[in-house]
Amino acid sequence: xxxxxxxxxxxxxxxxxxxxxxxxxxxxxxxxxxxxxxxxxxxxxxxxxxxxxxxxxxxxxxxxxxxxxxxxxxxxxxxxxxxxxxxxxxxxxxxxxxxxxxxxxxxx
Amino acid sequence: xxxxxxxxxxxxxxxxxxxxxxxxxxxxxxxxxxxxxxxxxxxxxxxxxxxxxxxxxxxxxxxxxxxxxxxxxxxxxxxxxxxxxxxxxxxxxxxxxxxxxxxxxxxxxxxxxxxxxxxx
Numbered sequence: 630x631x632x633x634x635x636x637x638x639x640x641x642x643x644x645x646x647x648x649x650x651x652x653x654x655x656x657x658x659x660x661x662x663x664x665x666x667x668x669x670x671x672x673x674x675x676x677x678x679x680x681x682x683x684x685x686x687x688x689x690x691x692x693x694x695x696x697x698x699x700x701x702x703x704x705x706x707x708x709x710x711x712x713x714x715x716x717x718x719x720x721x722x723x724x725x726x727x728x729x730x731x732x733x734x735x736x737x
Numbered sequence: 738x739x740x741x742x743x744x745x746x747x748x749x750x751x752x753x754x755x756x757x758x759x760x761x762x763x764x765x766x767x768x769x770x771x772x773x774x775x776x777x778x779x780x781x782x783x784x785x786x787x788x789x790x791x792x793x794x795x796x797x798x799x800x801x802x803x804x805x806x807x808x809x810x811x812x813x814x815x816x817x818x819x820x821x822x823x824x825x826x827x828x829x830x831x832x833x834x835x836x837x838x839x840x841x842x843x844x845x846x847x848x849x850x851x852x853x854x855x856x857x
Binding site: 662664666668673674675676679680683685686717719721724725726727728729730731 | 772774781782783784796798799800832834841842843844845847848849850
């Protein structure tokens with residue numbers, strides 16, 4: 630099973646700032662099948678990025694993903710008030726699909 | 738528009754079983770798989786398995802093998818997840834999600850979640 634480790638655990642930033650979230654895999658993620666999800670309290674996750682760098686339908690271009698192999702990054706170029714949430718990475722290149730433990734982006 | 742609507746909250750005793758439904762609409766049911774993901778209070782998302790929308794094929798996480806059964810009713814565009822031998826650690830919100838089998842292979846639509854509480 631591939632273990633995903635996200636860092637940092639919490640990111641304290643102000644609106645307008647840039648957020649950089651990391652996701653490291655215990656082994657190479659097949660075909661860069663790595664996705665990022667945003668989750669707000671009491672809500673289901675929302676797909677942001679798939680295939681490491683492709684934005685999902687309707688996702689603003691301030692969200693971008695990069696990386697390959699074992700190291701992946703989600704960047705939010707300029708934080709909007711609605712972006713403060715928990716972000717999870719997920720690999721789906723091998724079974725079982727696994728999620729990271731999440732990074733909370735909070736208002737500073 | 739694509740929608741996944743799950744059944745309501747459940748309270749179960751340890752050792753019992755629970756069956757959660759997920760009614761889909763807005764897309765061709767047989768073209769995409771439906772996956773189940775759960776989230777215990779304050780914990781990360783945990784993938785449980787999936788059922789193929791086009792046939793009865795399934796794949797379960799080894800963690801739940803022998804306790805989970807995922808089925809589908811294509812005539813009703815509905816998927817079911819049954820978890821047996823419940824214990825307190827199974828208390829969680831259970832989500833169904835569609836996985837786009839024609840492009841992203843990711844969870845592009847989600848149900849609203851079903852809270853399952855296991856308590857004596």
